[in-house]
Amino acid sequence: MIAVLRKEWRTLPCSERVDEILTSWSGTPYMALQARKGRGGGIDCVRFVCCAADELYGFSRGPVESLPPDQALHDRKGAIEAMRAICRRYEPLDDATESAYIEPGDIFVVGPIGGGPGHAMIVGG
DSSP: OOOOOSSOOOOHHHHHHHHHHHHHHHOOOOOOOOHHHHOOOOEOOHHHHHHHHHHHHHHOOOOEEEEEEEHHHOOHHHHHHHHHHHHHHOOOSSSSSOOSSBBTTTTTEETTTTOOEEEEEEOOO
């Protein structure tokens, strides 16, 4: 499914905080199944999104279930359910059900049309 959003950008009060959190991970190398900040650590995209969102919202949803780093290649159905579970962790915290804007802190899960989810991202400020 492809969502078409308005091409408007809204700077929100949290924009600076989102950028501060994302920048604090700068220099952390990619490392599958890890979630430790800094050059001596490592992180993958799913755990990065979860760690950044936890820090932004001021809580921890607990450890992220371990998934094989290439699950989307071998188990499309399992990969889709795993990404849905991650998205449910961060369901909207207010009454908004839809937004026509991409906002700092929004989480995106992307993948090829007809394929499984391949990457998770968080929108910066």
